Amino acid sequence: MTDLFTTYTGNILQMLLIALGYLTFFAVAGLLLVWLERRIAAFFQLRLGPNRVGPFGLMQTIADALKLVSKELTGTERADKFLYNLAPYFVIITALLALAVLPFSGQIQAFDINIGLFFLTAVSSVGVIGILLGGWSSNNKYALIGAMRSGVQTVSYELSVGLSLLTMVLLTGSLQLSQIIEVQKDGWLIVQGHIPAIIAFMIFMIAGTAETNRAPFDLVEAESELGAGFHTEYSGMKFAYFFLAEFINMFIISAIAVVVFFGGWLSPFGITDSIPWLGVFWFLGKTFLVIFLMMWFRWTFPRLRVDQLLTLEWKYLLPINLFNIVLMAVIIWLNLEIKF
Amino acid sequence: MEQIIFYILAAIIVIFAVAAVNSRKILHAVIYLLFVLASVAGIYFLVNYNFLAALQLAIYAGGVIVLIIFSVMLTHNIDAQLEIASLKSKLIAGALSIGGMAVTLYAIYSYQFNSIENHQAIEVSDIGLKLLSFERGGYVLPFEVISILLLAILIGAIVIAKGQHLIEQEHKQNQQKL
Numbered sequence: 001m002t003d004l005f006t007t008y009t010g011n012i013l014q015m016l017l018i019a020l021g022y023l024t025f026f027a028v029a030g031l032l033l034v035w036l037e038r039r040i041a042a043f044f045q046l047r048l049g050p051n052r053v054g055p056f057g058l059m060q061t062i063a064d065a066l067k068l069v070s071k072e073l074t075g076t077e078r079a080d081k082f083l084y085n086l087a088p089y090f091v092i093i094t095a096l097l098a099l100a101v102l103p104f105s106g107q108i109q110a111f112d113i114n115i116g117l118f119f120l121t122a123v124s125s126v127g128v129i130g131i132l133l134g135g136w137s138s139n140n141k142y143a144l145i146g147a148m149r150s151g152v153q154t155v156s157y158e159l160s161v162g163l164s165l166l167t168m169v170l171l172t173g174s175l176q177l178s179q180i181i182e183v184q185k186d187g188w189l190i191v192q193g194h195i196p197a198i199i200a201f202m203i204f205m206i207a208g209t210a211e212t213n214r215a216p217f218d219l220v221e222a223e224s225e226l227g228a229g230f231h232t233e234y235s236g237m238k239f240a241y242f243f244l245a246e247f248i249n250m251f252i253i254s255a256i257a258v259v260v261f262f263g264g265w266l267s268p269f270g271i272t273d274s275i276p277w278l279g280v281f282w283f284l285g286k287t288f289l290v291i292f293l294m295m296w297f298r299w300t301f302p303r304l305r306v307d308q309l310l311t312l313e314w315k316y317l318l319p320i321n322l323f324n325i326v327l328m329a330v331i332i333w334l335n336l337e338i339k340f
Numbered sequence: 341m342e343q344i345i346f347y348i349l350a351a352i353i354v355i356f357a358v359a360a361v362n363s364r365k366i367l368h369a370v371i372y373l374l375f376v377l378a379s380v381a382g383i384y385f386l387v388n389y390n391f392l393a394a395l396q397l398a399i400y401a402g403g404v405i406v407l408i409i410f411s412v413m414l415t416h417n418i419d420a421q422l423e424i425a426s427l428k429s430k431l432i433a434g435a436l437s438i439g440g441m442a443v444t445l446y447a448i449y450s451y452q453f454n455s456i457e458n459h460q461a462i463e464v465s466d467i468g469l470k471l472l473s474f475e476r477g478g479y480v481l482p483f484e485v486i487s488i489l490l491l492a493i494l495i496g497a498i499v500i501a502k503g504q505h506l507i508e509q510e511h512k513q514n515q516q517k518l
Binding site for chain 2: 008011078080083086114115118119122123125129136139147151155158173174175
């Protein structure tokens with residue numbers, strides 16, 4: 001037994017360090033995104049936003065996090081304590097699992113499996129369980145309604161996310177994320193696939209915004225109707241977990257969009273191909289551009305009604321998506337892709 | 341290393357399977373079942389069968405469990421507790437599961453397993469080609485049969501959801517048009 005442990009101590013230590021790195025990234029990216037959202041919201045509403053704590057108010061979210069840590073954890077009477085405490089971890093852990101397969105650059109990727117894209121959609125479909133449980137176990141009717149809405153929304157829009165990615169898989173011929181980026185050395189997929197790729201990108205962004213429960217699809221936590229929706233009864237760090245997970249999910253959706261449509265860590269026209277480590281900056285830069293697009297949506301469009309939300313998915317996005325897959329297949333069949 | 345992880349996963353599966361059967365709150369039982377299914381996915385990852393593992397996560401954890409949670413949320417109150425099964429039914433269920441385990445163990449131990457040299461992870465494209473191949477060992481017939489079954493289920497669901505009353509109304513309207 002001791003032999004076994006000494007053989008694998010190095011291995012385990014390495015895994016722990018990688019896990020620690022990802023956790024740090026998770027926390028820092030979450031805090032940065034919260035700050036970014038507040039600054040962008042302020043920009044759209046002609047305000048300044050957080051600007052007192054630290055340069056450009058960068059330390060504001062750290063101060064907020066410290067406040068949340070020191071807050072009391074409250075709960076409702078007759079709540080299902082076991083599920084109530086478990087729910088935030090579901091949301092956090094699925095978000096972390098998805099981060100593992102993202103290729104930050106040619107070298108930085110924790111888990112490069114041959115079904116990367118499918119793994120991402122599979123894991124993201126588990127995250128909704130946390131929201132459902134949180135809403136149910138709070139023993140609060142607004143939380144329950146919020147959770148039910150979220151379940152309906154996620155189950156419906158998962159279809160569109162999966163199908164729009166499938167359209168692009170026709171072009172790449174692989175589900176492995178590193179392979180998908182390799183294919184894009186002859187031009188990003190949004191250029192290679194031109195018309196159907198652009199349609200797929202638009203559908204992916206709409207469905208991705210709905211999957212992360214962000215405005216204009218934030219019926220889950222519609223303040224004017226439901227208080228704060230499924231996390232009404234959560235306080236302190238448990239609330240912070242839900243909040244962080246929402247922002248990390250936004251990062252993940254944007255990162256998938258960058259990997260599948262905009263060449264991942266590849267530089268535009270290969271201008272920095274000789275310096276491989278610059279890939280991280282290209283990847284993060286593109287991802288933040290897509291995140292900005294999602295924040296732009298949020299502060300521009302008004303919220304949809306529940307029936308409008310479901311009509312949009314089942315009567316418009318799904319048929320367009322199915323047609324789009326056929327269109328993409330025809331284009332590949334006739335060799336009409338644009339390659340450099 | 342693999343052995344240790346396997347034993348940890350196996351222990352999780354056994355413990356939570358028993359917990360799922362014995363829990364008195366139905367949603368707790370569902371979550372224990374989720375842990376069992378996720379650990380099974382972990383075992384698939386361990387034997388490098390990533391595709392099946394992701395399917396397990398997407399279909400069972402993301403699909404079936406979400407559906408069960410939905411139906412529980414719609415029908416159960418937070419205070420509802422399941423009744424405890426009587427000793428007699430517990431004994432019968434225990435005997436049946438031991439019998440089932442005996443059959444499975446007998447099948448496993450009477451089969452000669454060969455280890456494969458140069459094992460490769462299975463590509464998704466291979467599975468797709470196999471599903472649509474009509475040569476020897478192809479799966480095109482079961483694939484088509486399943487698609488017809490799914491179509492029948494979809495139509496059935498729509499008819500049931502519409503309800504008898506609405507169908508009759510529509511029928512009358514159509515006759516009037518004619």
